Amino acid sequence: MAAGTIREEDGRPTWLCRKIHGILLDISGVLYNSGGDGGSTIPGSVEAVEKLKAAGYKVRFCTNEDQCTRQGLVDKLGNLGFNLSASEILSPCPIGRKLIEERKLRPYLLIHPSGLLEFNGLDCNEPNCVLIGGAEELFTYENMNGAFRVLLDSDDPVLMATGYGRYYKSGSDLKLDIGPFTKALEFACDVKAEIIGKPAASFFLGALEDINISPEDVSIEAVMIGDDIVSDVGGAQACNIRGVQVRTGKFRTQDEKHPTVKPDGYVDNLAAAVDLILKYN
């Protein structure tokens, strides 16, 4: 039994005390660990997803992945044994593009080259807003300066970020995520970024809408399972979605002492979560 999981006498974890209808799953750190050669499957996760779908659950994959298109992600996960379709995936780039088009903005895109495909055809001349994503090696001083100047030159600076994560795991290394770079620009220009991926409420509410769960209907419940204590667990909980943290991916034991976010439960991995759902829900 996993330490830290509060259980009632019959072994039912508290996060399954009330029936769950919708299931939101994080991808990186839950289905697979990213890294060098396309990454590696987290043991048991392929079967766990199959079992959930076979049991008829509405599942959506909620990711802040912005370094490939949704189809690119489907292909990548396919190579690892997962059978997903693009329509089951919610990711920030398509959401950002929609917002930029609606507001007729011209973005300075500080994102990974593979994520740029989602923005094909957008007018990026004389940018008047900044969209920042997981640019990794493109987070150079000069690129950050470029973003900084667009914001500084704008009367009403708009800074969008695909996420606000602090770091993620790649291979055996932890690497800086978008959050720190977003924070740097916020600090430099006295602006507040608009987060379009997790942990933004708009993202989670969009995910619920996608599986026809009304956030107003408190009797219909959903759970979010992720490895990020703030982005996944905290973000979901703020939308009345239960947040469960897996002890895979970027999970660190210190997370269990997080000052503000207390998950509704912990599980060792996705397979363990799915076993509990299938047994008790």
Added chain:
Amino acid sequence: MAAKIRGVLIDLSGTIHIENTVIPGSIQALKRLRQTGVAIRFVTNTTKESKDTLLKRLTNIGFDIKAEEVFTSLTAARRLVDHRQLRPLLLLGSDAQQDFKGVDVSSPNAVVVGLAPDCFDYEMLNKAFRLLLDGCPLIAIHKVRYYKRGDGLALGPGPFVTALEFASDVKAEVVGKPQPSFFAHALSEMGCDMQSTIMIGDDARDDIGGAEAIGIKGFLVQTGKYRDGDENRLEKPPFAVCRDFAAAVEQICTML
């Protein structure tokens, strides 16, 4: 009767010089102040320029200032590193690195951040971040947001320090003015206490506010970055507001 004045802290840029120009009367005034026998230290926030480079500049324009009298935010960081026997990863410009000559930087157990555009890339920031996550301390020379360079405004160290703080949940120890520890260190070197010390500077917030906060008498000079009414924006008014450094010295001489 107030405590007798025994020590004077003096800011450099904007107070006695601006780049390679002496603020008129400052060389003479400094001589005069020395003749009184009070202890003198120079306290300055630098991030790009090593103490050597700074001293050369001051000497070249005619000041008689010795290395051991100058206390910079970089040397404060250096002292901190020496004192705690840290092996820092240095995110510093090449000239600033001179102030860390001889420091053991193998298998680092601390991170020091100054103004270092060449170091603010993904790889270096990741390296710093991993050290912080392992519990290493983060030392910031200061947290300025941006600065002016040839082609316009550019990001200062502040945003990158903030990025590392956010990523690692480690709060940076900022050295230099207006940190109380910075002033306190200069005082202990002079062998003076707060009540018997004066700080002369052009920065109302960092020089005067910082000094007054720990009981040092602040003399705000109306040169350098001083802008009309700066003294009124402070929580506690400065002990004195003077036209320039020479005027400040004149007033101090009457207090000895």
